[in-house]
Amino acid sequence: MFYFPVNEQLSLKLPTQAxxxxxxxxVDQNRCHLRPWLxxxxxxxxPDDYKSIIKNWLNQYADNxxxxxxxxxxxxxxxxxxFH
Known part of the structure; x- marks a missing residue:
């Protein structure tokens, strides 16, 4: 699984179903700001709407x-x- 610590406070990780x-x-707290771009x-x-997209994200990573x-x-x- 991908995990990258940027510094002591910030890290990047692959999202999981959890x-x-x-x-x-x-996303819900930032809909108005995100809507024009997403x-x-x-x-x-x-939260259940994320099941399939998280699966797709994990497959994207697995498929390089x-x-x-x-x-x-x-x-x-x-x-x-x-990252594309």
């Missing part, structure tokens, strides 16, 4: 086709970053 609730909360934001209406990483600040997911 992160669904936290990912949903971050057309899928309004389709994510519950880039990856999506959760940005973890002091133990909490604060965003995502994609």
């Amino acid at each position: 992160d669904r609730e936290e990912l949903y909360a971050v 057309p899928w934001v309004d389709d994510m209406k519950s 086709q880039g990856f999506q990483a959760a940005m973890v600040l002091e133990g909490n997911i604060v965003g995502m970053i994609g």
Whole structure:
């Protein structure tokens, strides 16, 4: 599994199914800001909506086709970053 400590407070990690609730909360709190750049934001209406996308992200990484990483600040997911 991919994990990269940036510094003592910040790290990058592959999101897992266990992160669904936290990912949903971050997106839900920032919908207005994210909407112009991420057309899928309004389709994510519950943590369960992340099941398939997290599976896709893990497959992307396994297939060496880039990856999506959760940005973890002091133990909490604060965003995502994609590498293609």
